[in-house]
Amino acid sequence: xxxxxxxxxxxxxxxxxxxxxxxxxxxxxxxxxxxxxxxxxxxxxxxxxxxxxxxxxxxxxxxxxxxxxxxxxxxxxxxxxxxxxxxxxxxxxxxxxxxxxxxxxxxxxxxxxxxxxxxxxxxxxxxxxxxxxxxxxxxxxxxxxxxxxxxxxxxxxxxxxxxxxxxxxxxxxxxxxxxxxxxxxxxxxxxxxxxxxxxxxxxxxxxxxxxxxxxxxxxxxxxxxxxxxxxxxxxxxxxxxxxxxxxxxxxxxxxxxxxxxxxxxxxxxxxxxxxxxxxxxxxxxxxxxxxxxxxxxxxxxxxxxxxxxxxxxxxxxxxxxxxxxxxxxxxxxxxxxxxxxxxxxxxxxxxxxxxxxxxxxxxxxxxxxxxxxxxxxxxxxxxxxxxxxxxxxxxxxxxxxxxxxxxxxxxxxxxxxxxxxxxxxxxxx
Amino acid sequence: xxxxxxxxxxxxxxxxxxxxxxxxxxxxxxxxxxxxxxxxxxxxxxxxxxxxxxxxxxxxxxxxxxxxxxxxxxxxxxxxxxxxxxxxxxxxxxxxxxxxxxxxxxxxxxxxxxxxxxxxxxxxxxxxxxxxxxxxxxxxxxxxxxxxxxxxxxxxxxxxxxxxxxxxxxxxxxxxxxxxxxxxxxxxxxxxxxxxxxxxxxxxxxxxxxxxxxxxxxxxxxxxxxxxxxxxxxxxxxxxxxxxxxxxxxxxxxxxxxxxxxxxxxxxxxxxxxxxxxxxxxxxxxxxxxxxxxxxxxxxxxxxxxxxxxxxxxxxxxxxxxxxxxxxxxxxxxxxxxxxxxxxxxxxxxxxxxxxxxxxxxxxxxxxxxxxxxxxxxxxxxxxxxxxxxxxxxxxxxxxxxxxxxxxxxxxxxxxxxxxxxxxxxxxx
Numbered sequence: 001x002x003x004x005x006x007x008x009x010x011x012x013x014x015x016x017x018x019x020x021x022x023x024x025x026x027x028x029x030x031x032x033x034x035x036x037x038x039x040x041x042x043x044x045x046x047x048x049x050x051x052x053x054x055x056x057x058x059x060x061x062x063x064x065x066x067x068x069x070x071x072x073x074x075x076x077x078x079x080x081x082x083x084x085x086x087x088x089x090x091x092x093x094x095x096x097x098x099x100x101x102x103x104x105x106x107x108x109x110x111x112x113x114x115x116x117x118x119x120x121x122x123x124x125x126x127x128x129x130x131x132x133x134x135x136x137x138x139x140x141x142x143x144x145x146x147x148x149x150x151x152x153x154x155x156x157x158x159x160x161x162x163x164x165x166x167x168x169x170x171x172x173x174x175x176x177x178x179x180x181x182x183x184x185x186x187x188x189x190x191x192x193x194x195x196x197x198x199x200x201x202x203x204x205x206x207x208x209x210x211x212x213x214x215x216x217x218x219x220x221x222x223x224x225x226x227x228x229x230x231x232x233x234x235x236x237x238x239x240x241x242x243x244x245x246x247x248x249x250x251x252x253x254x255x256x257x258x259x260x261x262x263x264x265x266x267x268x269x270x271x272x273x274x275x276x277x278x279x280x281x282x283x284x285x286x287x288x289x290x291x292x293x294x295x296x297x298x299x300x301x302x303x304x305x306x307x308x309x310x311x312x313x314x315x316x317x318x319x320x321x322x323x324x325x326x327x328x329x330x331x332x333x334x335x336x337x338x339x340x341x342x343x344x345x346x347x348x349x350x351x352x353x354x355x356x357x358x359x360x361x362x363x364x365x366x367x368x369x370x371x372x373x374x375x376x377x378x379x380x381x382x383x384x385x386x387x388x389x390x391x392x393x394x395x396x397x398x399x400x401x402x403x404x405x406x407x408x409x410x411x412x413x414x415x416x417x418x419x420x421x422x423x424x425x426x427x428x429x
Numbered sequence: 430x431x432x433x434x435x436x437x438x439x440x441x442x443x444x445x446x447x448x449x450x451x452x453x454x455x456x457x458x459x460x461x462x463x464x465x466x467x468x469x470x471x472x473x474x475x476x477x478x479x480x481x482x483x484x485x486x487x488x489x490x491x492x493x494x495x496x497x498x499x500x501x502x503x504x505x506x507x508x509x510x511x512x513x514x515x516x517x518x519x520x521x522x523x524x525x526x527x528x529x530x531x532x533x534x535x536x537x538x539x540x541x542x543x544x545x546x547x548x549x550x551x552x553x554x555x556x557x558x559x560x561x562x563x564x565x566x567x568x569x570x571x572x573x574x575x576x577x578x579x580x581x582x583x584x585x586x587x588x589x590x591x592x593x594x595x596x597x598x599x600x601x602x603x604x605x606x607x608x609x610x611x612x613x614x615x616x617x618x619x620x621x622x623x624x625x626x627x628x629x630x631x632x633x634x635x636x637x638x639x640x641x642x643x644x645x646x647x648x649x650x651x652x653x654x655x656x657x658x659x660x661x662x663x664x665x666x667x668x669x670x671x672x673x674x675x676x677x678x679x680x681x682x683x684x685x686x687x688x689x690x691x692x693x694x695x696x697x698x699x700x701x702x703x704x705x706x707x708x709x710x711x712x713x714x715x716x717x718x719x720x721x722x723x724x725x726x727x728x729x730x731x732x733x734x735x736x737x738x739x740x741x742x743x744x745x746x747x748x749x750x751x752x753x754x755x756x757x758x759x760x761x762x763x764x765x766x767x768x769x770x771x772x773x774x775x776x777x778x779x780x781x782x783x784x785x786x787x788x789x790x791x792x793x794x795x796x797x798x799x800x801x802x803x804x805x806x807x808x809x810x811x812x813x814x815x816x817x818x819x820x821x822x823x824x825x826x827x828x829x830x831x832x833x834x835x836x837x838x839x840x841x842x843x844x845x846x847x848x849x850x851x852x853x854x855x856x857x858x
Contacts, residue, residue, distance in 0.1 A: 024775075027801060109820055113809060120801060122831050211831055232661070232832050253854035260856035346453075368849050372456060372549065380542060380852030389857065390848070391538055402551050402640055402845040403661050404832035416831040419819070420797050423809030425682035427689035428818065 008190055015151060015184050016201040016209030019124040022149035022181035027121050029147070031098035033176050038141050041172030042090035045137060048168045049083045055164035056133065063131075063157045071267075075132045076158055086137045086165070089394065093141035096393035099412040100147050114422040119415045121147030123211035126197045127396070128225060130217040131155030136165040139216075140183045142396055144173075146414035149182050151210070153197060155217075156189035163187065200231040214409075216397050219324075234409060236400040238324040239269030239352040241382040244341035244367065245289070246358035247281035253379060254285065254357045259292050261355070261381040267326050269398055270353055270385030274321060274331045276341045282334045283309050290332070298328045305334040321348040338363055342370035349373060351400045353385040374400055374407040437619055444580060444613050445630040445638030448553040451578035451610035456550050458576070460527035462605050467570050470601030471519035474566060477597045478512045484593035485562065492560075492586045500696075504561045505587050515566045515594070518823065522570035525822035528841040529576050543851040548844045550576035552640035555626045556825070557654060559646040560584030565594040568645075569612040571825050573602075575843035578611050580639070582626060584646075585618035592616065627653075629660040643838075645826050648753075663838060665829035667753040668698030668781040670811040673770035673796065674718070675787035676710035682808060683714065683786045688721050690784070690810040696755050698827055699782055699814030703750060703760045705770045711763045712738050719761070727757045734763035750777040767792055771799035778802060780829045782814040803829055803836040 026034070045052070056078040063076055105117040125148045129135045136152055143150035154162045166185040173182050186193045200208035208231060215225035215235045222235045243261055245254045261272035277286045282305065290300055290310040300306075301316040313332065320331040321344070335341045338356070345354050355377035356367040364378045375385050375398075385408070387395025392410030399405045405413035455463070474481070485507040492505055534546040554577045558564045565581055572579035583591045595614040602611050615622045629637035637660060644654035644664045651664045672690055674683045690701035706715045711734065719729055719739040729735075730745040742761065749760040750773070764770045767785070774783050784806035785796040793807045804814050804827075814837070816824025821839030828834045834842035 028798065107820060109818070113813065113818075115819060232830070234832075250854065256856050257854060264857055364851075369457065373847060375848045375850060377850045378852060380850060380855040381857050383857040384542065384850060384852075384855065386857075389538070389542075390544060391536060401661070403663075406845055407848045416835055418802065419804045419836045421804060421806045421809060421813060422793075423807060423813075425679065425686060426809040426813065427685050428693055428810050428812040428815075 008188065008192055009196065011187075012193060012196045012201060013204045015186070016124075017203045018181035019149045019151050019184060019201070020203070020209050022179050022183075023121065023123045025179050026144070026147045026149060026182055029178060031100065033178060034098065034144050034147065035094050037144055037173050037176035037178050038090055038094035039172075040175035041137070041141065041169050042087040042094070044168035044171040044175070045083060045087045045090065045165065048164065049080060052083060052161065052164040052168070053078060053080070055160040058160045059158050068157060072131065076161070078133055078161060082134065086134050089134070090137055090141045093138075093145050093394050093411070096145055096411050098145065099415050104417060111426050112424055113426055116420040117417050118420055119412075120418050122414060122416050124149045124151065124201075124209055125212045125214060125414065126151040126153065126201060126210050127214045127216060128153045128194060128197065128221065129155065129215075130221065131157040133158045133161040133165055135216060136162045136185065137169065138394065139396060140169045142394055142411055142414060144182065145411040148414055150184070151197065151201065152183065152185040153194060154185070159189050198225060198228045198230065214396055234397070234399050234401060234405060236269065236352060236398050238350050239271070239385065239398065240273050240322070240324050240348065240350040241270060241353045241355070241385070242274045242276055242341070242345050242349060243272050243355040243357065243382060244276040244335070244338070245278060245285050246338070246356060246360065246363055247278040247285075248360040248363065249285060249357040250359055251285065251288065255289055255292050257355075257357055257379070257381050258289050259296065261383055262293065262298060262330050263296055263328060264381070264383045266328050268383065268386075270383045271326065272330065272382050273323070273325055274333065274344075274348070276333055276335045276344055277306065279334050279336045279340070282306075286310060286332070286334075293330060298330055300330055300332055302332040303334060306332040324350075338366050338370060342367065345371055345373070352398060353377065353382045355380065355382050374398065437617065437621055438625070440616075441622060441625040441630060442633045444615070445553075446632045447610035448578045448580050448613060448630070449632070449638050451608050451612075452550065452552045454608050455573070455576045455578060455611055458607060460529065462607065463527065463573050463576065464523050466573055466602050466605035466607050467519055467523035468601075469604035470566070470570065470598050471516040471523070473597035473600040473604070474512060474516045474519065474594065477593065478509060481512060481590065481593040481597070482507060482509070484589040487589045488587050497586060501560065505590075507562055507590060511563065515563050518563070519566055519570045522567075522574050522823050522840070525574055525840050527574065528844050533846060540855050541853055542855055545849045546846050547849055548841075549847050551843060551845050553578045553580065553630075553638055554641045554643060554843065555580040555582065555630060555639050556643045556645060557582045557623060557626065557650065558584065558644075559650065560586040562587045562590040562594055564645060565591045565614065566598065567823060568825060569598045571823055571840055571843060573611065574840040577843055579613070580626065580630065581612065581614040582623060583614070588618050627657045627659065643825055663826070663828050663830060663834060665698065665781060665827050667779050668700070668814065668827065669702050669751070669753050669777065669779040670699060670782045670784070670814070671703045671705055671770070671774050671778060672701050672784040672786065672811060673705040673764070673767070674707060674714050675767070675785060675789065675792055676707040676714075677789040677792065678714065678786040679788055680714065680717065684718055684721050686784075686786055686808070686810050687718050688725065690812055691722065691727060691759050692725055692757060693810070693812050695757050697812065697815075699812045700755065701759065701811050702753055703762065703773075703777070705762055705764045705773055706735065708734075708763050708765045708769070711735075715739060715761070715763075722759060727759055729759055729761055731761040732763060735761040753779075767795045767799060771796065774800055774802070781827060782806065782811045784809065784811050803827065
C-alpha cells in the first residue's frame, strides 16, 4: 500500500518524525481530550463495522488460500460481536483514570526546595504484534490514555483489517482535535519494516524516534525483538507458572484453585504449568487433585514419587519442568516444603506468576519472601495474572523484566515521570 | 592478577555465577545485616588506610610513567583525607532508609483479593567506571543498601587501588555474615572483560547473569555501553542544562542563580551550559548577569541579539547549542517567552535538567508542562541536580532514560518490585 515512488526507508522515517510530533501533541493535551478521542474511536469502530468486516473478509480469504488454519485463523476472524467487543473495550479504556500529571511523590528539603515527582508519557511506543486485529484498537486506546504516540505493526495476515480499524482510530483522534500522527500503522507487509522499527525508527537525520518497543506475541517474536532491538523493550518470554500446595492447605480450596489455574483457559500466560506438592502430605493432597484434573481431561506428567501415587500419571522428563504447555497438560513434582518449592521455582521458573496454597500465614510469608517472581499469589488461581483482574482496566501484556514495569502493563505502566523542583532563589553552596 | 592457567572467559563466568549466589543471599538478608555490612566496610576502609594508600601510590607511579596528568591524575589520587571521606560516605549510605520490603502500593479488589506492590532488589548489577577509586566504595555500599550483588569494573589506571578498597569491602561483608560474592571486582585490566560484561556476563551454561549495567563516566564510555550492551542499561550521555530567565524574574535571584549554576563547579553534569533570556526584557536582564559572569572569568558565546547587548560576547555557532562545555564557557540566546525557551530546549536539550527563573507562577507552570526533562527547576540552580541534594543520600548517577529510574539514581532507584496477591481461595470465573 506504499506508492512505488516512495522507498520503505523514507516512509518509515516520515512515520518516525510524525510520531514525534504526535507525541508532543499528546504530552500537552488534556485528559478530557484523550478521553474524548478514545470514545470517538469507539463510535467510529461501530460506524465502520461494515468496512472493517469487508476488509477482514479479504484477509481471511487470503489467509485460507495461504493455508492458515486452526487457532491462528480463529484469532484473525472478526464478526459483529467481536467488533462490538472492540468498541466496548475502547469505552472501558476511556474510563480508566488518567495517569498523567499525577504527583506520585512530594517532599520539601531543609533549604526550602519543594520536590514533586509527576507522571508524564514515555513518548513514542512501537507495538509489534501477531495477527490479532483487536490489538490494533486496544493498543491505540492504551497509548492515547497514557499520552503516548503509537506506531503499530500487526501481523501480515491482518493488514487489511488493521488498516480499516486504523481508519476508525484516526477518525476518533481527529474528532477530538488530535493529530492523526498520534496513532500510525505500518501500511505494508514488508518485513524490512520490522527491522527499521527494531533499529529504533530513525528520522531522516538518523535520530531514534522510538522510546519503547513492546512485542506482543509468541516466544519467538519476543526473543527476536529482545535480541535485535536498539530501543528499550518491554516484554515477556513466557509464563511458566507454579502452584505449591503446602501440607496445611485447605484441600477444598486447593482442588478448586488448581483446576481453575490449569484449565480455565489453557492458552493464557497465567495458566498453571507445574504443580508442586508438599512431601509430608503428598498422598492426601495429590490423589484428589489429580482425580479432578484427570476427570476434566488433563494429562499429568509426574516425577517418580508423584507417579507412585497416581497410576494414570506419565513419567515427566527434565524438559517438562521447562515447558510452557499452553495445553491441558500439567507437570507434577513432590517437593520438601517451602524451601523445596522455592528451589524448584528458582531453577525452572520464568519469574512470571507463582502461587502457594496454605492456611498457615507464616508459611505464606516465607514463600512470598523466597520467590522472586513478578506476581506471587497466596490461596488464589494463577489465572488472576491479568491487568483487568489487577484493576488496571486493560493491559498490553505482563512484563517479566525487572526494570520499569513488572507484571501487568496498563495505562499507568506506559508512563514515566519527571521531577519538578520549586525554589525561591536557592543556589548550591 | 589472574593466574595464567585460568582463561578470562572462565574467570568471568565464575564471577557471574558467584554474583547470582551473592544476589540470592542479599535478597533474603535483613536490613540490619546490610546496615552492619556497610558499617563494617567503613571500619575496614579506615583500618586498611595504609594498604590502600600503598596500592594507590603504585597506581599513581604507573600512571605518571604512562603520561597521565591533570584532572585524571587528580581523580586517581588518594590521601588520608580522601580515605576518611570514603569511610564517612559508607557510613552515610548505611543510614539511608532501607528500601527493600516497603509496600509502595496496596489495594483490595471486589472479589476480596488483596494486592500489594513490594520493593525488591534488581539482582546483579555491573558498574563500569573510570579511574576514580572512591566509586569502588560508593557503588559497593549503594548496591548492598539496595540488596543487589555488584560486579565492579573500574578504570585500568586504578586497579591496585580498587583491589585494596575491595579487600576492605569484602572484610565488611564477611564481618556481617554475607558472602564475599555480594561485591566482586574484575581482577584484571584486560579490556576483553568489559566485552564480556556488555554481553551480560554469561555463566558456564551461557545464561546471562546481569540484570542491569550502569556506566559511570564520560560520554564515550556511556555511548559504547548503550550501543553494545545485551542487558538493560541505566545511564546518561550528557547534561546539557538550560536556564530561562523570564521577563518577570527577580533580577537579584537570577544573577545569583545563573552564576551559581554555571560556575559553582563547571565539571558536573548539572552545570549550566546555555542561558536563555526573555526577548521583551533582554537588555535589563542580560547586561547585569553577563557582567557578573565576565567578572568571574566566564567566556560568553551569544546569538546576534545577545552579542548586540554585550560587546565582550563571542558570536555563537550552531555547535555551541549542542556542546556540554564542562568548562567556564556559557552560550547565551535571546528567545521569545516560554514557548521560545521550550522550543530551544526541545531542539538542543538532553532531557537532563532545565530551569526557569520567574516570579509569575502561571508562567512557571507553563514551563514545567512544556519541558520534558528528568528534572525541571523553578527559581533554583541547576547544580541541585544531585542525589544528595534530592535527599536520596547518595547516587550512582543521573538517569536520562525514561524507563525505570529517571533523574538521580540512589538506593531506592536500584530496586524493582513484585506484586503480592493474598486470597482466600479465589478462582477466576
